[in-house]
Amino acid sequence: MRRFFYTIDSDNADAPLLPKLSELSQGSDIELPDSIIHHWCRVLRANVGDQGILFDGFGGEYQVQLQTISKKKAIATLLLHLDDDRTAPIISKIGLVMSRGERMDYAIQKATELGVTAIQLLSSHHGEVNLKPAQVEKKLAHWQQVAIAACEQCGLNRPPLILAPLSIRDWLAPTESPNNKTAVSPIVSTLSKDKYYQVLESAADLRLQMSVPAAGQPAKPEILETVLKQESPYIELLIGPEGGLSDDECQKAESVGFAPWQIGTRVLRTETVPVVALTTLLALYSYNK
Template identity: 30%
Template sequence: MQRYFISKNQFVENKVHIVDEDAFHLIKVMRAKIEDQFIVSDGETRDVLVEIEEMTKSKVIASIIKELDRTNEPIINVWIAQSLPKGDKMDTIIQKNTEIGAVQFIPFISKRTIVQYDQKKTKKRMERWNKIAKEAAEQAHRNIVPQIKEISTWKELLKTIPEVDASFVFYENEDQIYLKDIINSKKTDHDTTPTFLMVIGPEGGFTEKEILLLEEAGCHIVSLGKRILRTETAAMVGLTCLLYEYGEIGGS
């Protein structure tokens, strides 16, 4: 069933008002009709089943049929810090990891980051990334849309590490400690929902000094196996491993 994220002010008493791109999608793409049903979420506290009551060329008004349980989110919070990759790779990283279950993305600049955005391009990229996250969350039937933080400097990234319960950096030169080893040691540490941070390097990887600085800040240096993964692949593999170990995709 189709799902849309809308703002809280679009909930009006026992109805919802669908406008702008969402209305266009319903009317033109989905060919919606009166009495068609779909799901609407405010991305925070409410998911509801609604039925179309009125339609114009640019607006859909639907009545709320019932409140729905919000049970589609993982039992852990995973943040992905991604050194900005070349081209449109960040689009893929946000889309696929939103589908899998990430709750926050932190784009950042590291030593070997190649791309440079000016203020105008940064604004356009942020708008695009938020749109991709929203559409991917709708497709995957998430209860939330992941947050995408402003692009961070290297120093700002290091300050983020103490904010989480555990952080990991995947390093090709590490061959002794694996992600699973650290996960299993953390499982009994928390009675509440733990938050994990995965730090992913750019196409050229991290420098040895950056790895040392991450480790000094409290980040665990771990391996994802013997194969060298592309920057746009690493987060997907790491996130899937985390969710598997916590029983979100099979697992224990």
């Protein structure tokens, strides 16, 4: 069955929140948001009686059946709650220096499929992308939607949060930037306050700086396997741009606890690193269990 993200937030800031799916009882009828109507009813040409899966990010998912479809409205009935939790055993936040076009979309899509919890968008000295203030809302909404679409495809029911861009300096030293507030797209504004994501506000169990192969650097920090023996370790990854992080940025990262980690002997593209790093962490976690 097709899966769709049911956001309880509206594009209209003055509109009331929709109810969480968990607040509704089996057999309740719900009016579907415009985004689902467009995708399911118009693009996929669903018919009355068709069934699908809705998830709102607050846990589990719900089997529903279409009851009515009109030009501007569609009603579905909640049939069954499915208490499946497909989140990764590792809580992870990636600090990802932004790249251009499809490469950035690819990095977010694949990191989502591998279970990343949040992606902090970053700008850096050698980075290709520095968004103007007027661009931020539109790009943030686009990248959050890329993550949501990946969840719909792969089966995750808690989408990762895509966090508004910061300079790498501000991210590494938040106490030096008191006016620096982490923001998310309105589509996940309420969801971001859910207790599941609160761990992101605490200190990580391990911080890793993905580095290019260099003589004298360890292939794997010694503490990594110890941390991966924890039940739900929280790991932060810092991934630089195509040109790499500057020497000052590398030194700053190390000064706040980011241990250099290089995987293999080849220099990977920035959109490849999240895939390789998250896959390696999940494999090592499984091995250590």
